[in-house]
Amino acid sequence: MSPTMGKKARWLGTGTSAMLAAAMIVSGCSSSKEEGSSSPSASSGASESASPSASPSASAPASQPADTGGDTKDFVKLSWYMPKPIDNMKDQAAVEAEANKVIKEKLNAELHLNLIDNAGWEDKMKLISAAGEPYDIVFSTFSSNRISDNVQKGAFLPLDELLQKYGQNILAKVDQRAWKAVTYKGKIMAIPAQTPYAPAGAHVFKKDMVEKYKFDYKSVKSIKDLEPFLAEIKKNEPNMIPLLATANGTAAGVSLYDYTTITPGISYSEKDGKIVKILGVPENKENYKTINDFYKKGYIAKDAAIKTDYLAEAKSGKYAVMRDSGGYTEDGSKSTATYGFPTVETLAGYPTISTNSMTSAATAISATSKNPERAMMLLNEIWGDKYLLNTLAYGVEGKNYTVKSGTVKDDNPTIEATTGADQTWAIWHNWLGPLWDQWDSNWNSTAALQEMKKNNDNGKASGILGFIFNPEPVKTEIAQVSAIQKESNPILTTGSMPDFESYYTDLQKRLDAAGMDKIMAEAQKQFDAWKAENS
Numbered sequence: 001m002s003p004t005m006g007k008k009a010r011w012l013g014t015g016t017s018a019m020l021a022a023a024m025i026v027s028g029c030s031s032s033k034e035e036g037s038s039s040p041s042a043s044s045g046a047s048e049s050a051s052p053s054a055s056p057s058a059s060a061p062a063s064q065p066a067d068t069g070g071d072t073k074d075f076v077k078l079s080w081y082m083p084k085p086i087d088n089m090k091d092q093a094a095v096e097a098e099a100n101k102v103i104k105e106k107l108n109a110e111l112h113l114n115l116i117d118n119a120g121w122e123d124k125m126k127l128i129s130a131a132g133e134p135y136d137i138v139f140s141t142f143s144s145n146r147i148s149d150n151v152q153k154g155a156f157l158p159l160d161e162l163l164q165k166y167g168q169n170i171l172a173k174v175d176q177r178a179w180k181a182v183t184y185k186g187k188i189m190a191i192p193a194q195t196p197y198a199p200a201g202a203h204v205f206k207k208d209m210v211e212k213y214k215f216d217y218k219s220v221k222s223i224k225d226l227e228p229f230l231a232e233i234k235k236n237e238p239n240m241i242p243l244l245a246t247a248n249g250t251a252a253g254v255s256l257y258d259y260t261t262i263t264p265g266i267s268y269s270e271k272d273g274k275i276v277k278i279l280g281v282p283e284n285k286e287n288y289k290t291i292n293d294f295y296k297k298g299y300i301a302k303d304a305a306i307k308t309d310y311l312a313e314a315k316s317g318k319y320a321v322m323r324d325s326g327g328y329t330e331d332g333s334k335s336t337a338t339y340g341f342p343t344v345e346t347l348a349g350y351p352t353i354s355t356n357s358m359t360s361a362a363t364a365i366s367a368t369s370k371n372p373e374r375a376m377m378l379l380n381e382i383w384g385d386k387y388l389l390n391t392l393a394y395g396v397e398g399k400n401y402t403v404k405s406g407t408v409k410d411d412n413p414t415i416e417a418t419t420g421a422d423q424t425w426a427i428w429h430n431w432l433g434p435l436w437d438q439w440d441s442n443w444n445s446t447a448a449l450q451e452m453k454k455n456n457d458n459g460k461a462s463g464i465l466g467f468i469f470n471p472e473p474v475k476t477e478i479a480q481v482s483a484i485q486k487e488s489n490p491i492l493t494t495g496s497m498p499d500f501e502s503y504y505t506d507l508q509k510r511l512d513a514a515g516m517d518k519i520m521a522e523a524q525k526q527f528d529a530w531k532a533e534n535s
Contacts, residue, residue, distance in 0.1 A: 072108040076371045078378055081114045081128070082139035082431060083121040090424040095395045102388045107377050113427075121145065129155045134368045136375040139431055140190055142359040148468050151184045156364040158187040162376040167191075169384035173434055175456060180466035181358040191379065193361035194435040196452045197353040198459035200328035201252040204335045207342035209233060209240070209320045220346045223253035223290050226321060230299040233320045242299040244319035245291065247490035249310040252323040252348035254287045254493070260354045260462045263471060265481055265516055266523050268464045270352055275524050277516060279508050288492050288504065295495030304494035314339050324348075350455075352462040361430045379433065386411050386437045393432060394439070395425035401441070414440040467530045474522045477515025484510055 092113065100110050114135070116124045125145045128135065140147045140156075150156045163171055170191055178192035203226070205217045213236075215229045230242035243251060259267040259278060267278045278284055294300050307313055314322045317340070324345065325338035332343040351357070365375045382389050387408060394401045394417050397408060406413040418424050419442065429438045436453050440446040471478050488507050490496070497503040 072374070072377070074108070076109045076374050078109055078111050078137065078371065078375055079114055079135045080111060080137040080139075081116065081125065081135055082427070083118050083144070084115045085426050085428050085431065086423055087117070088423065089115065089426070091395055091399060092425075094399060095391065095425055098396050099388060099391045102385060102391070103378065103381070106381055106385070107374060109371075109374050109378060111378065129153060132368055134370055135366050136369040136371060137379065138364050138366055140362050140364045142356045142468070147182060147190050147359060147362060147364065148184070148470065150364065151189050155367055156189050157367050157369065157372055158189060159191065159365060159376070160188050162365070162372060163188065163191075166373060166376040167380045167383075169380045170433070173383055173436075175358070177353070177461055177465065178358040181355040182362060183466065184468075190359070190362040190364040191433065192358050193363065193430045193433050194453075194456075195357075195361050195430040196327075197357045197456045198350045199326075200324070200350050200455070201255055201257070201348040202324035202328035202335075202345045203252050203348055204314075204322040204324055204332065204339070204343050204345050205229075206317070206320050207332070207336075207344050209237070210344055217344055217346050220253075223251045223287060226251070226253070227294075230294065230321065231297075234298055237320070239318070240320055241301050241318055242320050243294055244310070244313055244322045245295075245300045245304045245494040246307040246310045246313060247305055247493065248308060249323065250291060250493035251321070254291060255349065255351070256281065256284055256287075257349035257351050259284075260352055260464060261356070262464075262467075262469045262523050262527075263478065263519060264485055265511060266520055268462065268467075268527075270460075270463055273463055275520070275527055277508075277511075277520060279504070279511070285504060288495070289500050291493070292495035292497060292500040300494055300496075302496075305490040305496040311338075317341050350459065353456070353459045353465065354462040355465055355468055358465070361428070363433060382432055383434050383437075386439070389429065389432060389434060389437050390439050393427050393429045394441070394443075400425040408439075415442075417441050417443050419443060464527070464530075466534065467527060469523055469526060474515065474519045477518045480514035481511055481516055481519065484514055 092115070096112060103109050103111050122145065125138070129150070138156075139145065140150060142148075147156070159167070173194070174192055175194070175197070178197075179188060182188055182190040182192050203217070203220055205215070209215075210217050210229075213229065213232045215232070217229070220226060226243065233240055233242040245251065256267075256278070258270045259276070259281065260270060261267050261278075262275065265278060267276055267281075268274070269276050269281075291300070295304070301307070311325075313319065314325070315338075322335075322339070322343075325335040327334050328345055328347055329335070330345065330347075332345045335343040335345060363379060365372050365379075369375055382392065390408075394415065397403060397415075401415045401417040404414045404416055417426070419426075426443075429435045436449055438444060438449060484507070491503070492507075
C-alpha cells in the first residue's frame with residue numbers, strides 16, 4: 001500500500017475503529033503481551049546478525065555459505081511477488097545486485113523481486129495461483145491477495161516446521177499476539193510484519209487560529225467539544241471553513257474506538273463482547289447527528305460530499321480543524337510537516353489491535369515453491385541482517401540514499417533517503433518484515449519507530465483477535481450492502497442531509513432490505529463457531 005493509499009484507508013469514516021490499514025503511521029502507547037496458544041515459541045538461539053560481519057564487506061567467501069542450520073550446498077534462485085510500493089521505482093537491478101552479495105554469501109541463493117503495478121496486483125496473483133505457477137515468496141494481507149482466500153485454495157504452505165527449523169530471528173521478533181492473526185486450523189500460514197497495530201486518531205488545529213482565539217484545544221474529548229471553536233471561526237473568519245470533511249473522511253472523533261469491524265456495517269463491541277450493526281449503536285448515531293448539526297450551522301463546506309481528496313483540501317490551509325495526517329504527534333509535528341503550516345494536535349483515541357491490523361502486511365511461502373527451506377532462510381536473514389533489510393528497503397548507498405552519520409558497516413547510520421517525487425527506490429520495511437530494524441532516516445526517525453513499537457507493545461488487543469470472517473456465504477448480500485454504503489457514506493461523513501432522523505432511519509431500512517440481517521446472522525454463526533474452538 002502506498003502512503004497515500006494508506007492515508008485514504010484511514011479516512012474512510014464508517015464510525016468504527018477497525019480497518020486501519022498499516023501504512024507508515026506514527027503513534028504511541030504501552031502494556032504486556034498476550035501469549036497466544038498457537039504462538040510458536042521463540043528459541044533462545046535466535047540471533048541478531050546485524051553486526052559488521054553481516055555486511056558484504058566482512059562476510060565469508062561466496063563459495064562457503066554461512067551455516068544457517070540447513071542445506072545450502074546447491075545454488076538456487078528465489079522469486080518474491082509484491083505490489084509496487086511506489087509507481088516510479090528505478091534501480092531494481094542495482095538494488096538486487098547489492099542485496100544478492102549478502103544472499104549469495106549467506107545462503108548460496110539469489111533473489112529476484114517481481115514487482116506488480118497496484119492496479120493489476122490482485123488479478124495477476126489470481127492468475128499465477130490458478131495456473132499453479134512456481135514461485136517462492138509473496139506479499140499478502142487481510143485485504144490484498146488475501147491470506148484467507150489463499151489458505152482456502154491451498155496456495156500457501158503451512159510455516160510451523162519451517163519457522164522452527166530456519167526462522168529463529170523471525171520467532172524472536174514477531175509480536176507473539178500476531179501469530180493468532182495468521183493461524184488457520186492450528187497452522188501458521190504467513191509471517192505477520194512489524195507495523196503500527198493501533199495507530200491513534202487525532203484532531204488537528206491550525207496553530208495560528210488556536211492562538212488567536214485562545215482556544216484550549218487540549219480540552220477536546222469529543223467532537224461536540226469542537227463547537228465553541230468552530231462557532232468562533234464561522235463568526236470571525238469569513239475566508240476560512242471551520243471543519244474539514246470530505247466524501248471519504250471526517251472529524252477524528254466520529255470513530256468508535258471500542259468497536260472492531262468484522263465486515264463493513266458489522267462490528268464487534270469490545271465493551272459488551274457482542275456483534276452489532278454499527279448503525280444501531282446509539283453513540284455512532286449521535287456522532288453523525290452532530291456532524292449534520294455542524295453542516296447545517298455552516299461549519300462544513302456545502303459541497304463537502306463531492307470532495308474526495310482529503311489531503312489536498314487539508315494542505316490548502318483554509319480549514320481550522322482537520323484530522324490527523326496519518327499519525328498523532330503530541331506537538332503536531334507530523335501534521336505540520338504533512339500539511340505545510342504550523343498545527344497542534346489533540347488525541348482522539350486508539351483503536352484496538354485487531355486481526356486486520358496485525359495482517360495489514362504479511363509474507364507467505366507459496367505451495368508451489370521448489371525451495372521452501374531456502375525461502376524461509378532468506379526471510380530469516382532479512383529479519384536478522386539489518387544491512388540486507390535496509391538495502392532491500394532503501395536501495396544502494398550513493399544512488400538511493402546518502403549516509404549523514406555513522407556507517408552502514410557498523411550498522412548505526414543516519415541516512416537521508418530520496419523521497420517525494422524524485423524517489424527512485426523504496427520497498428516499505430514493513431512489507432519485508434522487521435520495521436523496527438529500519439535505519440534512522442528522514443523517512444522515519446529511530447525515535448518515531450520506538451514510539452510506534454511502544455504503542456504496539458502497550459496497545460489493547462481486540463477480544464476477537466484471530467477471528468477471520470469468511471464473506472463467501474453472503475457475498476451477494478455484501479455486494480448489495482456495499483453499493484448502498486458507497487452512496488451513503490459521503491452523506492454521513494459530511495452530514496449533508498436535510499433531515500437527519502429521516503435519512504438515518506431510511507438508510508437502516510435499506511441496508512436491512514439489501515441483506516444486512518443475513519450478513520449479521522452469518523457473522524454471528526461464524527463468531528460462535530470460532531469462539532467454541534478457541535474457548
